[in-house]
Structure formats: C-alpha cells, structure tokens
Amino acid sequence: MQLLQYITQQTQFSSKSVENTISLLNEDATIPFISRYRKEMTGNLDEVEIGEIVKFKEAFETLEKRKKSILKALEEQAVLTPALTEKVNNSTDLISLEDLYLPFKKKRKTKAETARLQGLEPLAKMIMSQRVNDLEFTASKYIKNDVETLEAAIEGARYIIAEWINERTDIRNNIRLELERFATISSKVIKSKKDDEKAQKFKDYFDWNESLNKIPSHRFLAILRAENEGFIRIKIEVDSERLLQRIENRIIRTQNECSAQIEFAIKDAFKRLLYPSLSNERLSLAKERADNDAILVFSKNLKQLLLGAPLGEKRVLAIDPGFRSGCKIVCLNELGELMHNETVFPHEPQNKKIEAIQKISSLAEAYKIDAIAIGNGTASRETEQLVKKIQFKNTVDVFVVSEAGASIYSASKIARDEFPNYDVTVRGSVSIGRRLQDPLAELVKIDAKSIGVGQYQHDVDQTKLKKSLDATVESCVNTIGVNINTASESLLSYVSGIGPKLAENIVNYRNKNGSFSSRNDIKKVPRLGGKAFEQAAGFLRIKNGKNPLDDSAVHPESYALVDKIAKDNKIKVADLIGKSDLIKQINLKNYITETIGLPTLTDIVKELEKPGLDPREKAKVFSFDATIKTISDLRIGQLLPGIVNNITNFGCFVDIGIKESGLIHVSNLSDTFVKDVNTIVSLQQQIIAKVLEVDVVRKRIQLALIK
Template sequence: MKLLDFILLQVKLPVRSVTNTIELLSQDATIPFIARYRKEHTGNLDEVQIESIANQIKLFQDLEKRKKAILKSIEQQNALSDELKLKIGKSVSLIELEDYYLPYKKKRKTKADAARENGLEPLAKIIMAQNQSDIKRSAERFVKGDIKNINEAIEGAKYIIAEWINEHKLVRDKLRKLFQRQAKIVSKLVKKERENENAQKYKQYFDLEETLYKMPSHRFLALHRAESEGFVKLKIEVETTTAHQQIEHIICRAGNSPSRYIVEAIEDAYKRLLKPSFTNEMITEAKKKADADAIRVFASNLEQLLMASPLGGKRILAIDPGFRSGCKVVCLDERGMLLHNETIFPHPPQKEMNMALKKIKSLVNAYNIEAISIGNGTASRETEFFIKKVSFDRDISVYIVNEAGASVYSASKIARDEFPNYDITVRGAVSIGRRLSDPLAELVKIDPKSIGVGQYQHEVEQSALKEKLDTVVMSCVNRIGVNVNTASKELLAYVSGIGPSIADNIITYRNEEGNIVSRKQLLKVPRLGEKAYEQAAGFLRIKNAKNPLDDSAVHPESYQVVEKIAKDKKVKLKELIGNKEVLEKIDLSIYITDDLGLHTLKDIVKELEKPGVDPRKAISNFQFDPTVKTIEDIKIGMKLPGIVNNITNFGCFVDIGIKESGLIHISKLANEFISDVNSVVKLGQVLEVSVVDVNVERRRIQLSLID
C-alpha cells in the first residue's frame, strides 16, 4: 500500500491537499509554517489537519517497518506464500499484521510444540476432520516414545488443535469484535492492602465492574495506576459461552456438532490462549485510547495557559508569598530584568507589618513600579490583603498569578544560568513577575508536564505526551510571533525552523553584533541558512526596523507584492500599513499568481491592517471574595467568583482564592448533557460558582455552575 492511499483511508481530505502536505513535510517544513504560509499548496488546511497527516505518515512508516521485519522472518522460515505476502502488504493496522504473523512468530516451546515432536499432528488432523467416530482407536497407533497411553495422545493432539484455533485469523477477528463490544473490566481489591492508608484514595475501585469501551479515560487511568501500585487486580471478562459458540461456528463444518475432543480443545484454546491474548490487547488499546484522551486534555489546557493575557512591558514588583520564611520581593524592569530583591515579613510569626508596608511603598516609588504580581501559593490571599493596605500615591494594579511550576523553573539549569548569583527564592519570585508580563515567554522555560494543567500526566506514554506538548508550544509561539532582539534562547528555540542550536547562535550573534536591524541580517547568523530562514522569518519580529514589514507576520517572500500594492495605490509603504480605508478597496484578484493565491493575499491584507498585533486578549484584573480566606470560611450555598485553573474530562477545578481549588463536576456545568468540558469553560475563565458541598476534613470543595 502506498503512503497516499493509507492516509486517505484515515483522513477525509482532498487528494491534492494531502499530496502537497506530504511533500512539504518531507522537506522538513514545520506545521506552523505550512499552515500560515503555504495555504495555496494545502487548500487552506489548518494546523490540526496538517498534524493529523503528519501523524498518519509516522503510523505508515511504523507499519511498513514492521511489515519488512515480518516478511523477512517468514521468508527465512521458507513459509512465505504469494497469498500471505499479498495479505501482509495490504494490511492497514498493526493488530491485523500481528494476527497474520502469529503462526510464524518465534516463541518459547509450547505444549503444542511438544505434541508435534511426539508425532501427534496427524492425530490432531483426524480429530479436526470430524469424520472418525472412534478417535480412541485411531489414537492407539500414536502411543509410542514419550506417549504412554491413548489419553496422553489425545491430550497432545488437543494442544495442537488449541494452537490452530488460537492462530486462526477468522477466529481472532470474530473474538476481537466480541471483546470490543462486550468486554467488561473487573477490579478487585488485593486483600492484604485493605487496611493500607494509601489504598483508600482508590476505594471506589475496590469492587468495580464496567463495560470497557464505555469507561471514561480518567477512570481507566486511575484504575491502571491503582493496579500498578498493587492495590487492585484487573480482569477482562466476556460471556464465555458466547465466545465458545463463536469459535465453534467458525471451525466446525456447517450442520455438524463438534466432538467432545474439539469442544475440549476450544475450551482450552479460549481459556489458555485466546482470552489472555485479548485481555492484554484490550487493556493495551484502552490504555492507548485513555492516553490519547488525557494528552488531548493536557494539550488543550496548555494551549489556553500559554495564550493567557499578557500585561506587557511594565515595571513589575513580584512577590512570592510565605509565612515563616517571609515574602520574597523582586523588582523587574520593562524587559523583565531584575533590579532589586529582598524579603519582608508581614505575616505571623514575625508579623512585621509596618516595616513591610513602608518597604513596599518605598520600592514602588524607587523603581517606578506599575503593577504588582503575587503568586497564588501559600499566604497568597493574606499577602493580597496586606498589599491593599499600602497607600500608594498612584493607581497600582495588583494581580494574582498562577505559580504552578515556578519552583521547577527556579531549581533548573535555565534559571541558574539566568541568575547565577541568586538563590532559588529570588528566581521563583522573578518567574512570578515575568508570568504577569508575558506568560508564554516565561512558561516555555519549564517542562510542560510540570505546569500542572493535565490529568494523570505521569500515567500516560511519556514520549507521546512530550511530542504533543512540544507541538502545542511551537504552535503558540509562532502564532504570537517573537521579538528576535529580546527573546530568550528557550523562546527562540520554538520558532519554526530554529531549534536550540540556532537559537544559541542568534543569542551569541546579537550579544557580539548588537541588535538585529532587519530580517535579511538573520542570514548572517551562523548555521541559519536559506531553509531555516524561509521557515522562521515570518515569525520573527524586528522592532523599529527600516522596513516596517519586518515587524509583521508578512513573510519576506511576499514583500514584493506589498510594495506593488503600495505603488499601485500611490502611497508609501509606511502609509499603506494600518490604512484600512485603502486596504479595504484593494482588488486582490489582480495580484494572484501561480505561487500567490487568494488565501495568502487575504492574510497579508489582514496583517497590514494591524501589523504585529498580539492575538492574545487584553489582561483583566480579577478580585476574589475578600471574606473568604480559608476552607473554613466556605459554606454550602455561597456564590463565589473564581478562575478556572485546570480542566479534566470529568470536570474543571476553580481557584476561589484559597489553597484548595474547588471541583465543578461535568454534571454540574450545565442544565444539559455535556460531553466536552472545554465546550463550556476555558482555562483562566472567570466564573461565578455556587458551593454545593464542603468537606473540611478531606479538604474538598464541590462547586456548580447550575443555579
């Protein structure tokens, strides 16, 4: 099977779009570049569709690699017929491929192998023929060598028949469908763990039975974790009688009742070979499905977090709050550079309130602070109340910032390289301040798994998770665009076509040569050749460049058409940019060429109307309920403002201004059935929630969006 045919079976997209996308991906074009600057080639496919094609290419390559290995193995056994070779060549799934390979697969010596060595295969064929009424008489001539009696001969023959049944393609196809439709997953507590305190968090799974294909992914992953920790045992069950009947229907001649020996062989094949095989297969497939679901949720949450509203280039005073160890305070300039740091102790046990008030007011004035950023960890609300007692001589906005992962950053090599002379408390506070200024630029420095916006992220396949999250980060970075003269190495590395090595070279080049003043100058950066330039240029911004298009999403390959439009409209290039009146009257059809189509021209005009505009929403200042400071203040029936800080398949968690986040179960999101939490709420969304239950002992709060 050819690659194009394989992909077209999996995705419902035009042949030309898929063909051209395959070609672009084979040339190492990135998904953001293809989606943004090659719309004519792809038929205006979006990033999701292009990523789907890229994933199918990888699946095809894995499939072809496995086919070659299987064909080679069977050929070495001198067992490869033209018919089998054709079937393997047409296979479109790894499961089907493994079924074809099963009879030829090298495995440890089986009971059937031992029976064959004792010459019992002819007896097995006699039994399977079902035309011999006296099997025991036929078995007499096989009693020799290690076979001591008729019963041993028949038993050995049944082992061979059981193996034939297990390797029968139609039997496996039929039973696979039965397991897929009817399999139930059964969970039982490991008795010796009944009193284990750590097991109690899985109490709801101690005696559970549920149809496997209906089980939500988060529940399966919880079960999988409970089993891996040794607290429960999992089994897959289907109706045994139904399974036996389906096997009989395939291997027995029409209208014939199977002999008791065949019935016994069927029972043995199912219990010893088929059921364990399909149990493993169903668990594996359910795990893959649950992983994919969890990764999708994590990716969606990460995208929303990375695209959170930035405050922009402001002077920020950031506070990492704490009680006994005090509050670490840092002052940052417009570029996020550290100006000053110290520690204040406004809370118990020191409670140096007056001294702290004076210090904050002094720092705000001394460093011309425009906003204050407070981490949302321990002592966050108390610190917010303290800050609001300070009498500033001008309006200073105060923001509560999600500090998830800040401790990971502060202990990382990236943070040590940035601030070699400061300890982790200073680095953590700097990160809190920079997250207010530009969440994306700061969060790219942290392993996405450490940001804490997923479900069961440590249970899923880690390489698949990393690949997907890296794709999300790259997509967000390129959607926003990057200032080449101020971006960190970590941010530059996610730009299309750049990567860590060239990002290092850009940093070195601008440190040695000064600010980069044009996109063309990028070609002087070591190892940033024509190919990397083509991929990256449209996503890199040059502020105050001689050519104003260098600070826009217009790709340099399209500069010529923009200049022609300006000439045709008899205006200078600078006068064309932002001139909505002129831009709206352009007849784009006259500028269409073989390489430049209407999709790209529309994108160019849209960008010229508002060049370099950040697609993220403007930041808003949110206030929690000032009367709520701890979980003890929460009462059933209260209505509270909150911010969504995590989304899972079973609901969303809401920060209501205290240490514990409240859960809105999916059933409490709307007055109608909801299958996708993201269809109702988004990460960072402000809500008014109702408290429906509070468990102070377990530190759990149940919330609702339904009145």
C-alpha cells in the same frame, strides 16, 4: 497500498492537498509554516488537519517498516509464498498484520511445540478432519518415546489444535468484536488494603463494574492507577459461553469422538491463549484511547495557559510569599530584567508587617512599578491582603499569579544560566513576575508536565504526551510571533525551523553584535541557512526596524507583492500599513499569481491592517472574597469569585482563594448537556461559582457555575 492512498482514506482530505502536504513535510517544512504560508498548496488546511496527515504518515511508515521485517523473517524461514506476500503487503493495520504473522512467529517452548517434537501433529490433523472412526486405536499408534499413554497422545494433539484455533484470524476477529462491543471492566479491593489510608482516594473503585467501551478516560486511568499501586484487582469480562459456542459452530461439523476432543481444545485455546491475549489487547486499546483523551485535555489546557492574558511591557514587583522563610521580592523592568531583590517578613512568626509595607511601598516608588504579582502558594492570601492595604503614590495593580512549576524552573539549568549569581528563591520570584508580563515567554522554559494542568499526566504514554505538548508549545509560539531581539533561547527554540542549537546561535550572535535591525540580518547567524530562514522569518518580529513589514506576520517572500500594492496605490509601504479604509478597497484578484492565491492575499491584507497584533487579551485585575480564608469558612449557597485553574473531561477546578480548589462537575456547568468542558469555560477565566457541597474531612468542595 501507497502512502497517499492510505492517508486520503484515513482523513478524507483531497488527494492534491495530501500530496502537497507530504511533499512539504518531506522537505522538512514545519506544521506552523505549512498552515500559515502554504495555504494554496494544502487547500487551506489548518494546523490540526496537517497534524492528522503527519500522524497517519508516521503510522503508515511504522506499518511499512513492520511489513519489511515480517517479510524478511518469513523468507528466512522459507515459508514465504506469493499469496502470503500479497496478504502482508495489503495489510492496512498492525493488528491484522500481526495476525498474519502469528502462525509463523518463533515461539518460546510451548505445549504445542513440545507435542510437535513428539510427532503428534499428524494425529492432530486427523482429529481436526473429524473423520476418524476409532480414535483410541488411531491414537495408540503414537504411543512411543516420551508419549507413554493414550491420554498423553490425545492431550498433545489437543495442544496443537488449540494453537491452530488461536492462530485463526476469523476467530480472533470475532472475539475482538465481542470485546469491543460488550466487554466490561470490574474492580475489587484487595482485602488487606481496604483500610489503607492511601487507598481511600480510590474508594469508589473498591467494587466497580462498567462497560469498557463507555468508561470515561479519567475513570479508566484512575482504576489503572489504583491497580498499579496495589489497592485493587481489575478484570475484563465478557460472555464466554456465547463466544465458545460461536467458535464451536465455526469448527465442529460432526458429533463423534473427534468433535468431543476439538471441543476440549476450543475451551483450552480460549482460556489459555485467546482470551488472555485478546482481553489484554482490548485493555491496551482502551488505555491508548484514554491516553489520547487525557493528552488532548492536557494540550488544550496548556494552549489556554500559554495564550493567557499578558500584562505586557510593564514594570513588575513580584512576590513569592511565605511564612517562616519570608516573602521574596524582586523588581523587574519592562523587559523582565532583574533590577532588585530582597526578603521581607510580614507574617508569622516574625510579624514585621509595618517594615514590609514600608519596603514594598518604597520599592514601588523607586523602581516605578506598574503592577505587583503575588504567587498563589503558601501565604498568598495573607500577602495579597497586606499589599492591598498599601497606599501607593501611583496606581499599582495587584495580581495573584499561578506559581505552578516555578520551583522546577528555579532549579533548572535555564534558570542557573540566566541568574548564575542568585539562589533558587530569587529565580522563583522572577519567574512569577515574568509570568504576569508574558505567560508564553516564561512558561516555555518549564517542562509542561510540571505546570499541572491536566489529568493523570504521569499515567499516560510519556512519549506521546511530550510530542503533543511540544507541538502545542510550537503552535502557540508561532501563533503569537517572537521578538528576536528580546526573546530567550528557550522561546526562540520553538520558532518554526529554529530548534535549540540555532536558538543558541541567535542569542550568541545578538549578544556579540547587538540587536537585529532587519530580517535579512538573521541570515548572518552562523549555521542558519536558507531553509531555516524560510521556515522562521515570518514568525520572527523586529520592532522599530528598517522595514515596517519586519514587525508583521507578512513573510519576506511576499515583500515584493506588498511593495507592488503600495506602488499601485501611489504610497509607501509604511503609509499603507494601518490604513484600513484604503486596504479594504484593494482588489485582491489583481495580485493572484501561480504561487499566491486569495488565502495568502487575505492573510497579507489582514496583517497590513493591524501588523504584529497580539491576539491575546490583556491581563485583568481580580479579587477573591476576603472573608473566605479556609475551607471552614465556606457555606452552602455562597456565591464566590474564582479563577479556573484546571480543566478535565469531568469538569473544571476553580481557585477560590484558599488552599483547596473547588470542582465544578460537568453536570453543574450548564443547564444543558455539555460534551466538551472547554466550550463552557477556559483556563484562567474569571467566574462566579456557587457552593453546593463542602466536605471538610476529605477537603472536597463542590461548586456550580453561575457566570
């Protein structure tokens, strides 16, 4: 099977779309570039669909690599035949491929291999023929050397038969099907760990049983974690008797001494070889499915967080609140540059509230502050209440900002390079302030796993997780576009075609030569060649540049087309931009060429109407209920304002202004069935929730979504 055929079968996309996409990928084109600027070639495939092609392309390449390895091994063993070669080449998945290779795979010393070395394989073949009339007499001929008894000879033959049964593809597939449809996963607490304090969070799984095919990913991962931490034992179970009967029906054709031995061999093969191997395989597939579900949740959450509402280019006073160590304050200008920092001590034990109020007030006036960002960690509520008592001379909005991962950033090399003369407390406060100005620009500096939006991120396949999260960040960065004259090295590294090294070169060039005045200037950056420019240019923005199109998503390759449109309408390009009425009258069909069709033309005119438009909403001021300070203040039936701070497959968690987040279970999100939590709520959404249940001892809060 060829790559094109394989992908079209898996995706059901048109052959032409897949072929062109593969061609672009082989030319090192990125997913954002292909989906945005090569719509005619792909048949208007979006990023998700192109991502599917990439996934199956990689799967096919992995499969082909394994085929070559197996064919080479079979050839070296001198067992490769034309028929076997054809079977290997026609395999469409790794499981069936490995089944083909299993009989020839070099094994460690097994019971069957020992029996073969003792010369018992002919006896095994005779038993399998089921035509031996006097088994004891026939087996007695093999009593020699290490085979000292009749029982040892027959037992050795059974080991060989058991291995043959284990290697039969039809039998393995039958068991696989049974496991897929009917297997259950059960868990039991390890008695010595039952009262362990750490084990209590897994109490629900001390005696649990559920269909392996239907178990939700979050529960499956929780059970695996409980097992890994040594609190429970898990078991995969299926109707073994029914499977054994099916295997016997496939093999046993007579009722004699041979069939009795084959029956013993079948039970041995099932218990010792088939079931341990295939149940583990099924468990691995279930883990892979759970990983994929959890990674998808994480990616969705990350996307929502990265595309969170920015305040924009406003002056921000950011506070990293604390009690004993004080509140770290920084003042940032419109570009997020540090102008001032100091520490105040308004809370216990110092209680210097008046001094703190005076200091914050004077800083807000001196640095012309537009907004205050307060981290949502320790002492956040107390600090928020203090700040809201201040009578500022000008309007100053107050925001509570998630500080998840801020400590990771503040201790990172990126932070040290940005602020070599300041300690981690100042860097952390800067990160909080910048998150309010532009969440995307700041959060790309932090390992996505440290942001804490997802479920069981440490339990899933870390390579897959990183790959998915990197793709999510890349998609978000290129969706919004990047101001090349202000963007950090971290942000630039995610632009299509750039990467870390070119991002470093861009920043170094900018520091040495000043701001870029046109997209053409980008070509002067060392080692940034034509291919990188093609991939990146449409996603890089230049504010107030020579060409107004440089601050838009119109790719430079289409500038000549826009010039023609403007010329046909007898105006300049600058005068065409933003003229919605005029733009809507343009007959796009007049500008279709061999390489530019309606999809690209439609994108261009949309961009001309609102060039460089940021699709994100603007940040909104939010206030928690001031009367709720701890979990003990909660009462069933209360309606509370909250912010969604995490989304999982089983519901969402809500920050209601106290240390503990409340859970809105999926069943309490709507009066109707909810398949995907993300269709009801989004990360950082401001909601009203009703208190359903409060468990002060376990620190758990159950909520219901009101609006």
